[in-house]
Amino acid sequence: MTDHLTHTPVDDLAAVFDVVGDLVAAVQNDQWGNATPCPEWDVRALVGHMVLGNRLFAGILRGEAAVVPGALDPRAHDVLGTDPVAAYRGAAKDLLVAFRGPGVLDRMFQVPAGLVPGIAALHLRVVEDLVHGWDLARATGQEIRIPDELVERALGFTRAKLADVPPDRSPFAPATTVPDNAAPLDRLAALLGRPSEPPR
Template sequence: MNPVDDLAAVLDSTSALVAGVSHWDAPTPCPEWTVRELVNHLVLGHRLFTGVLRGEAGGSLDPRTADALGDDPVAAYREAVVRLLAAFRQPGVLERVVEVPAGRVPGIAAVHLRIVEELVHGWDLARATGQEPSFADDVAEREIGFSAAKLGDLPPERSPFAPPVPVAEDAPPLDRLVALLGRSPS
């Protein structure tokens, strides 16, 4: 499977979760973020990666310093998704080395970083809003492999994740992914 197609499918599932939000000020599994701040973080991240992939300046990832959602968070999220996918579909982008918050990576790694970010924060959003995420198990499985292989490459001071949490080996792939990245699926 093309990882950009995986990203598109994950973004589509998260779009449905964003569209289903009714309480934007609800708390999330990310202790310092409300639902609105979490979605804002995703939009800012999409904009940052879009800019990087297009060779432009990215912007702030701190949802407390920039409001990317305006009066229509669902539309803002969808617009950021369209632009991000267009940026990843540019010829040669997956082979190019780009500078992202995790460091200098090939474009193929950048797309996996966005997939993981979207899966984990999509899980956070689903938990916060009482929705059921509809991410494909095979995509989550691929990202478990990517994440497990790459976690050791991150310097401890740059790791955005908590230590892994124990989870049953037969747990659903999304639960195993979020546990690998420090969230408790129970």
């Protein structure tokens, strides 16, 4: 466990990757075609999208990749092969190494959301894999266990950034409603437009 005095933002991303990697590892063979809260993607496509995103960001941080149309479309790129767990964990580990590079969190990078400092790029990946982890758990009947304080940090970042995005350019569906006492991750998912009902 990381001591609170030495906690860094990269530790949040590492914690999310650990939890989501375990969710991916627990997907049953007959669940890869299950519907997810992302209507256009089944479970395999959802995991593929996360792998593509983590690989893209690692390449951007190293100056080896750029944002191009369709780069994150899992229907155009099969990156999971025969071992989705290894693909997810490998991409996650590579991105953590890239974020831990000297000065990375302070430099500016062109990512799909625009030109942002490295620390914002890191928060974007935390939110992305948190919410898609929520999607994956819903689609496969699993429970996602993430410390509430980590999710609250992601919520704070997301609320601040969404306020800067014009409604006609938002990549997210309109926010949905959850009870005031809902878990932080359910509130984050609702903020980004996730339906309250499980996918069918």
